[in-house]
Amino acid sequence: MRDIQFKKKYGQNFLKDDSIPKKIVAYSAIxxxxxxxxxxxxxxxxxxxxAPCCKQVLAYEIDDSLSSILAVNLEPYSNxxxxxxxFLTRDVKEDLKKYSYSHLYxxxxxxxxxxxxxxxxxxxxxxSVDKIVVMVQKEVGIRFSAKPGSRDYGSxxxxxxxxxxxxxxxxxxxxxFVPKPNVDSVILSFTKKDYLLPLKNQDFFFQxxxxxxxxxxxxxxxxxxxxxLNIIEQVLSCHSLDLSVRAExxxxxxxxxxxxxxx
Numbered sequence: 597m598r599d600i601q602f603k604k605k606y607g608q609n610f611l612k613d614d615s616i617p618k619k620i621v622a623y624s625a626i627x628x629x630x631x632x633x634x635x636x637x638x639x640x641x642x643x644x645x646x647a648p649c650c651k652q653v654l655a656y657e658i659d660d661s662l663s664s665i666l667a668v669n670l671e672p673y674s675n676x677x678x679x680x681x682x683f684l685t686r687d688v689k690e691d692l693k694k695y696s697y698s699h700l701y702x703x704x705x706x707x708x709x710x711x712x713x714x715x716x717x718x719x720x721x722x723x724s725v726d727k728i729v730v731m732v733q734k735e736v737g738i739r740f741s742a743k744p745g746s747r748d749y750g751s752x753x754x755x756x757x758x759x760x761x762x763x764x765x766x767x768x769x770x771x772x773f774v775p776k777p778n779v780d781s782v783i784l785s786f787t788k789k790d791y792l793l794p795l796k797n798q799d800f801f802f803q804x805x806x807x808x809x810x811x812x813x814x815x816x817x818x819x820x821x822x823x824x825l826n827i828i829e830q831v832l833s834c835h836s837l838d839l840s841v842r843a844e845x846x847x848x849x850x851x852x853x854x855x856x857x858x859x
Contacts, residue, residue: 610638613772617642623765624729626650631697635683635704640669647673656683705731728786737782749844751809757848760786793852801855808843
């Protein structure tokens with residue numbers, strides 16, 4: 597670690613506790629013939645635990661100054677490919693065409709400042725991931741797994757719960773990192789659902805949910821005024837709700853029902 601020049605612009609906080617990567621891999625329960633995508637391998641602490649447990653690791657690292665350190669740390673493993681590029685701008689589906697595998701997992705210690713964009717990229721680009729196991733900022737983890745009616749419940753919560761079953765695995769103290777961040781972390785798993793609620797138009801659904809949460813303190817009547825409020829009111833009345841409620845009162849199922857009724 598002493599040889600690494602930490603770059604604040606990349607949100608670099610590297611694990612110094614060797615037990616954490618081992619625990620992440622154990623909780624991930626990686627099947628045989630799995631390709632694992634890792635985003636931000638850093639010095640390779642998690643990468644070298646993943647390699648013996650899967651068919652292939654495809655890692656994306658934006659900081660190419662880490663290449664010499666990774667080359668040394670990962671030298672014993674022949675099943676690791678590192679792409680020195682920004683994951684957010686990379687054509688991941690094109691990269692995946694080079695590999696043969698039965699399962700696709702994403703396992704990573706995500707940079708805090710781009711956690712949500714990374715996870716949304718997987719959804720919006722229809723990258724068929726079976727399971728995601730990621731370390732995120734604890735407060736963000738609470739928001740991702742929030743229940744309807746709570747103040748942390750938002751559009752991102754609805755998006756993730758549409759596709760995945762979310763589960764908190766364990767907490768990680770800020771003291772396990774160098775440099776030490778100002779927050780604690782949590783490990784979350786996102787397991788792909790076997791069955792998705794039928795949607796007439798997924799793009800419309802996502803836009804509706806975003807609009808519903810646009811101004812969190814405003815009611816649905818205000819946030820969704822560009823939609824057909826009569827139809828919205830009819831759907832809400834079936835659930836003993838009305839246009840005076842806020843988006844946080846609506847479950848995933850009600851959002852799906854609204855979307856289908858409006859399209």
